[in-house]
Amino acid sequence: MKWDLELACRKCGKPYVATPWKALDVVTNPGLRDVITAPDFNMNGCPACGYSQAVNAPFILWEAHFNAVVLGQRFKIDEAIGVIKTLVDTRPDRTDVAELVIVFGVFEQLKKALTNTNLTSFRIPIWDLLIRDWSGVKHPLEDAADALVQRDMPERAFILYAEAIRHVPELYADTDVREKFLMSAHLAGTRRAPEQIDDRTALEQAQEYEEKLAHFANQGEFLAPYQVDYCPIDEASDMDKGFLEGDRHASTVALKHIELPRMGDYERVRGCLLVSFVLSATENWLGTLEPSLTRWRALNQMRFDAHWPRLHPNSKDELRKWFHSFTGASILE
Numbered sequence: 450m451k452w453d454l455e456l457a458c459r460k461c462g463k464p465y466v467a468t469p470w471k472a473l474d475v476v477t478n479p480g481l482r483d484v485i486t487a488p489d490f491n492m493n494g495c496p497a498c499g500y501s502q503a504v505n506a507p508f509i510l511w512e513a514h515f516n517a518v519v520l521g522q523r524f525k526i527d528e529a530i531g532v533i534k535t536l537v538d539t540r541p542d543r544t545d546v547a548e549l550v551i552v553f554g555v556f557e558q559l560k561k562a563l564t565n566t567n568l569t570s571f572r573i574p575i576w577d578l579l580i581r582d583w584s585g586v587k588h589p590l591e592d593a594a595d596a597l598v599q600r601d602m603p604e605r606a607f608i609l610y611a612e613a614i615r616h617v618p619e620l621y622a623d624t625d626v627r628e629k630f631l632m633s634a635h636l637a638g639t640r641r642a643p644e645q646i647d648d649r650t651a652l653e654q655a656q657e658y659e660e661k662l663a664h665f666a667n668q669g670e671f672l673a674p675y676q677v678d679y680c681p682i683d684e685a686s687d688m689d690k691g692f693l694e695g696d697r698h699a700s701t702v703a704l705k706h707i708e709l710p711r712m713g714d715y716e717r718v719r720g721c722l723l724v725s726f727v728l729s730a731t732e733n734w735l736g737t738l739e740p741s742l743t744r745w746r747a748l749n750q751m752r753f754d755a756h757w758p759r760l761h762p763n764s765k766d767e768l769r770k771w772f773h774s775f776t777g778a779s780i781l782e
């Protein structure tokens with residue numbers, strides 16, 4: 450089964466309707482296995498200039514013992530859930546459909562999965578993507594926010610929580626996060642952090658979050674009758690590299706706000722540090738075997754290297770101290 454998808458030609462830029470695969474049932478049609486592994490899978494030609502391009506559209510593969518969803522593009526988690534729902538609704542016309550659905554971020558991951566049986570040993574229930582129990586994870590974001598409160602900077606703690614929740618609203622479902630967020634808002638009173646753009650007090654902002662996000666506290670929707678897992682890594686033997694790919698897939702959206710022109714260099718790095726916390730939150734939220742500080746530091750390092758060289762040495766020193774004071778991590782050049 451295929452679907453129509455409007456896209457622009459990468460060569461001439463003209464829009465046209467491509468017809469990538471939507472669902473492939475390889476149990477009923479074993480020949481479709483060759484279609485997936487063929488180099489011209491999902492290649493579509495531009496009617497205007499003839500240029501042929503691969504379409505990274507989401508699709509589902511109905512296998513005998515599991516089913517695979519490939520997202521193919523970056524989605525926010527709630528959008529991804531919608532796509533997964535649409536695809537599992539294509540249900541093949543047979544009674545022995547497997548219950549397990551494994552979600553892959555990129556097509557390459559599925560191709561590796563089809564040849565590497567170890568791959569599927571690392572999976573996260575999709576439910577954990579929706580509702581993450583943060584209480585079990587000692588989290589650098591919480592550490593940082595706690596340290597800020599202890600250092601009498603609740604207004605900064607509030608900003609950290611607000612940033613994380615703004616990018617990952619599902620976190621609001623966690624009682625612990627929600628309580629600490631509201632507590633930091635109360636403690637902040639009328640104080641404002643330098644990074645704060647909003648004119649209102651922390652408490653006023655927190656009330657708006659409460660109005661908009663209270664529904665996350667009682668998430669009821671699920672993908673019954675399927676057991677849906679997310680597979681964020683390529684393969685166990687290539688974990689670090691593959692995992693980063695999975696990370697980026699879900700978290701790139703968090704980087705956007707540092708591109709705002711209102712930020713100067715100094716603010717930009719502070720923004721990057723904030724975003725690193727958000728990425729770290731996303732990382733833990735995605736789930737890891739060992740959500741370690743080492744890995745988190747590596748992410749911080751990775752994120753602001755690009756912005757670091759343009760800074761004045763005094764700014765660098767100040768940032769180093771600021772960063773180290775509540776993360777314990779060092780900034781390396």
Ligand SMILES: [Zn+2]
Pocket residue numbers: 458459460461462463495496497498499500
């Ligand atoms: Zn074209």
